[in-house]
Amino acid sequence: MSIELVLALTTGAALFGVGIYGALSQTNLVMIMMGVELILAGAMVNLVAFWRFLHPETAAGQMFVLIVMTVMAIEMAVGFGVAIARFRSRGSVEMEEAVELKG
Amino acid sequence: MTAQMFFIGFFGIAAIWFGVVVFRTFSMVRSALALLFSQTALGAMFLTMQAEFLGVLQIMMMATEMSIMAIFMVMFMMDPGGMGTMDMTHQKKLSLWAGFVSFVGGVAIAVFVDWGPIAAIAPGAAQQTVDLGLELLGRSMLIFEMAGLTILTAMIAATAISIQPLKKKSQ
Amino acid sequence: MTTLIVVILLIFGSYLVAVLENWVNNGKFRLTAPLFAAMAMLGRESILSHKPDRLFFEVAPALLLISALLAAATIPLTPNLIIADLATGALFINAALVYVLVALLMAGWGPNGAYAMIGGWRFLGQLMAYAMLVVMPITAVVMRAESLFTTEIVVSQAELWNIVYQPLGFVLFFIASLALCFLPPFDLPTAEGELAGGVEAEYSGVRLAVFRFGRLTLIITLSAAIVVFYLGGWQGPLLPPWAWTAIKILTVTAAMLITGQLMPRVREAHLLSWGWKLGIPLALLNILIVGILVLVFPT
Numbered sequence: 001m002s003i004e005l006v007l008a009l010t011t012g013a014a015l016f017g018v019g020i021y022g023a024l025s026q027t028n029l030v031m032i033m034m035g036v037e038l039i040l041a042g043a044m045v046n047l048v049a050f051w052r053f054l055h056p057e058t059a060a061g062q063m064f065v066l067i068v069m070t071v072m073a074i075e076m077a078v079g080f081g082v083a084i085a086r087f088r089s090r091g092s093v094e095m096e097e098a099v100e101l102k103g
Numbered sequence: 104m105t106a107q108m109f110f111i112g113f114f115g116i117a118a119i120w121f122g123v124v125v126f127r128t129f130s131m132v133r134s135a136l137a138l139l140f141s142q143t144a145l146g147a148m149f150l151t152m153q154a155e156f157l158g159v160l161q162i163m164m165m166a167t168e169m170s171i172m173a174i175f176m177v178m179f180m181m182d183p184g185g186m187g188t189m190d191m192t193h194q195k196k197l198s199l200w201a202g203f204v205s206f207v208g209g210v211a212i213a214v215f216v217d218w219g220p221i222a223a224i225a226p227g228a229a230q231q232t233v234d235l236g237l238e239l240l241g242r243s244m245l246i247f248e249m250a251g252l253t254i255l256t257a258m259i260a261a262t263a264i265s266i267q268p269l270k271k272k273s274q
Numbered sequence: 275m276t277t278l279i280v281v282i283l284l285i286f287g288s289y290l291v292a293v294l295e296n297w298v299n300n301g302k303f304r305l306t307a308p309l310f311a312a313m314a315m316l317g318r319e320s321i322l323s324h325k326p327d328r329l330f331f332e333v334a335p336a337l338l339l340i341s342a343l344l345a346a347a348t349i350p351l352t353p354n355l356i357i358a359d360l361a362t363g364a365l366f367i368n369a370a371l372v373y374v375l376v377a378l379l380m381a382g383w384g385p386n387g388a389y390a391m392i393g394g395w396r397f398l399g400q401l402m403a404y405a406m407l408v409v410m411p412i413t414a415v416v417m418r419a420e421s422l423f424t425t426e427i428v429v430s431q432a433e434l435w436n437i438v439y440q441p442l443g444f445v446l447f448f449i450a451s452l453a454l455c456f457l458p459p460f461d462l463p464t465a466e467g468e469l470a471g472g473v474e475a476e477y478s479g480v481r482l483a484v485f486r487f488g489r490l491t492l493i494i495t496l497s498a499a500i501v502v503f504y505l506g507g508w509q510g511p512l513l514p515p516w517a518w519t520a521i522k523i524l525t526v527t528a529a530m531l532i533t534g535q536l537m538p539r540v541r542e543a544h545l546l547s548w549g550w551k552l553g554i555p556l557a558l559l560n561i562l563i564v565g566i567l568v569l570v571f572p573t
Contacts, residue, residue: 081262
């Protein structure tokens, strides 16, 4: 039961919590995406901690982290594309005003 | 109190503090650059945990990504300089509770689960890079190829959404 | 001890780059001109703009200098003179150099001035064009050396320098280095005559001196990176290793400064167009060619 592992996992949990707060509470699309980036960062810290302290011999742990980094980049790219399209058609990317599909 | 423990704690607190600054500051560019430095602190944490390739990769990629995020914030947000004091949040209590519950849940799992034997040493950095390369192109080749294909699809999709349609000349 | 020697050599090298730049731009070779200019700048008053973002304004020149020094930390000047021989040295150079972008963004946004802001965002636009042209040639170099250690990259060029083995990668990396230290013809961020000095416009006094010094250190760090990756580092027939490194770095710096005099300034829109439509396919072609050569002629 090493202190380093608990410290790293606590950091991951804290980043996850801050990211959830940001993703749920912000009204602007760009700020929501920043919350999601923090969530994925928390997941990455947990993955690296598990790799280092439990299975340092397997490279598959590091590969998982690479895939999460790839997902972060892809999600940002497509998310900003959607933000550009939305901004062009409506003039803002506020989520409070995105009520066209609301029942 | 080993050096590794101290630095993991230090960079962890730095990452969390910068993450909180992201949502507390009024200036949007400061928010984006705070997220950048939070990710840099995370990259430094990876270096402390002896994942050298991942740490350097994280530091490199996140600097570029968050700078792009900074310019998008200047483009799309109302108060990029932070001179005003508008509160741009909704459902604040729900999100605070959700964040707090997930944090407590994560810490509880971290403290109360028996993780098994802790490995004392990790392979050297050069050996890790070789192993990672062999893993990527050997056992995980399918995942690697799928990731490449997904990146290509995302690039085409993002370009297709964001280019403006050519104005048709009236004949 | 090694750190101290390398930092002193970097300061000395930056001084020589300043002399060279003065010579190339103005035609006058005066060895004491940078010293007097630095003393004048340090003595001048630091003028602040109206309502700057103080945090960014203060941090930006220091971050520029720090990122250049960090990038120089993994570059071997002689077989024993390297501050940190990281196992991912070649990638770390790139990672440290990206913080030049962060520094220029801060310098552009901080002073709350229109010309500075435009200069800063133009640097971001330029970097999007050539960011891949920095990493992909490094990838091809690392493929030949089969290691990310910078010392091993130099040793792998014992028989044939990389400039002959992968000339396409050398040209791309040279152009990307010119753009990364915003030298002409890519000097839109600090464009004199167009943006009234751009990012440097609102800085004066000590901060301007640190900014300029950071830029000179960046130029010499990038020259050292080109020498290590493509020109065989410290290897050469007669002279000792440190002499060869010094000669090669100064030659590459002179080449970088002279290239700027030959071309007009490139707009970031054109640079983006050329970089993505021509540069990245060429970089991928370079990786393909080097891969084939490495497999067909194993050392």
